[in-house]
Amino acid sequence: MIAKVRVLDSPRVTPTVHSVKFEKPPGFVFAPVQFCGLELSTEEGPVEYPMSLACSPTKPYLEFGARVSDSSWKRAFAKLKPGDEAEVDGAYGHFVLNEAAPAILVAGGIGITPLKGMAEYAADRELPIDIRLVYSSRNEEEMAYRSELEELTRLNAHFKVFHTLTRTPEDSPWTGRRGRIDADLLSEASRGLASANYYVCGTSGLVQETQRMLMQLGVGADHINFEVFRGYG
Numbered sequence: 001m002i003a004k005v006r007v008l009d010s011p012r013v014t015p016t017v018h019s020v021k022f023e024k025p026p027g028f029v030f031a032p033v034q035f036c037g038l039e040l041s042t043e044e045g046p047v048e049y050p051m052s053l054a055c056s057p058t059k060p061y062l063e064f065g066a067r068v069s070d071s072s073w074k075r076a077f078a079k080l081k082p083g084d085e086a087e088v089d090g091a092y093g094h095f096v097l098n099e100a101a102p103a104i105l106v107a108g109g110i111g112i113t114p115l116k117g118m119a120e121y122a123a124d125r126e127l128p129i130d131i132r133l134v135y136s137s138r139n140e141e142e143m144a145y146r147s148e149l150e151e152l153t154r155l156n157a158h159f160k161v162f163h164t165l166t167r168t169p170e171d172s173p174w175t176g177r178r179g180r181i182d183a184d185l186l187s188e189a190s191r192g193l194a195s196a197n198y199y200v201c202g203t204s205g206l207v208q209e210t211q212r213m214l215m216q217l218g219v220g221a222d223h224i225n226f227e228v229f230r231g232y233g
Helices: 072-079 107-126 145-154 183-190 203-216
Strands: 002-009 012-014 017-023 035-044 045-052 062-068 087-092 103-106 131-137 159-165 199-203 224-228
Touching: 017 072, 035 062, 035 072, 045 062, 045 107, 062 072, 087 131, 103 107, 103 183, 107 131, 107 145, 107 159, 107 199, 107 224, 131 183, 145 159, 159 224, 183 199, 183 203, 199 203, 203 224
Parallel strands: 103 131, 103 199, 131 159, 199 224
Antiparallel strands: 002 017, 002 087, 012 017, 017 062, 035 045, 035 087
């Protein structure tokens, strides 16, 4: 489906991450959570960029989040304001939540977007499955959608978040886990869950390293789903 959409809201959610909500076209359906082509008007003309949806299909809007950069598309995305128009093409992809099995969501940075949508879907549909999110951010300021994730833990007793920070200063008041996602954190997040499915989203390096660790932990390839985000810049 290709449709014109108007911007509803366009906030900066962290110093380097921008989020945009668009009106949801009539009849637009997607699975939790696929991606779309999002075409914007840039100084180089119309440019379409593949973007994972950052919301559940249960929501009355379409949401996308992107790390800002100096590319023409990212600049146009960050400048969107309510009332501006864009074009969506989709939805596509097989990175979709299995509603019948426990889920371990593993996100690095802006890779949180489709996983946030999965968590929203589970809460809105009151799915009886356990969902654990392992989320690696640079520092507390760069935890995208932090308040939304905290609200989801209140709404859904089956949902739990494990944060880790990779670049927070030693003198930071942060008392949680520090460092990159490792096998110990993955084991802690999956404790007590049988036959869980893993959904890994982030840079190619994060995805590859997480796959390697999961397989060393004995997780079968058929239980590992991944989405690689390129062009973080």
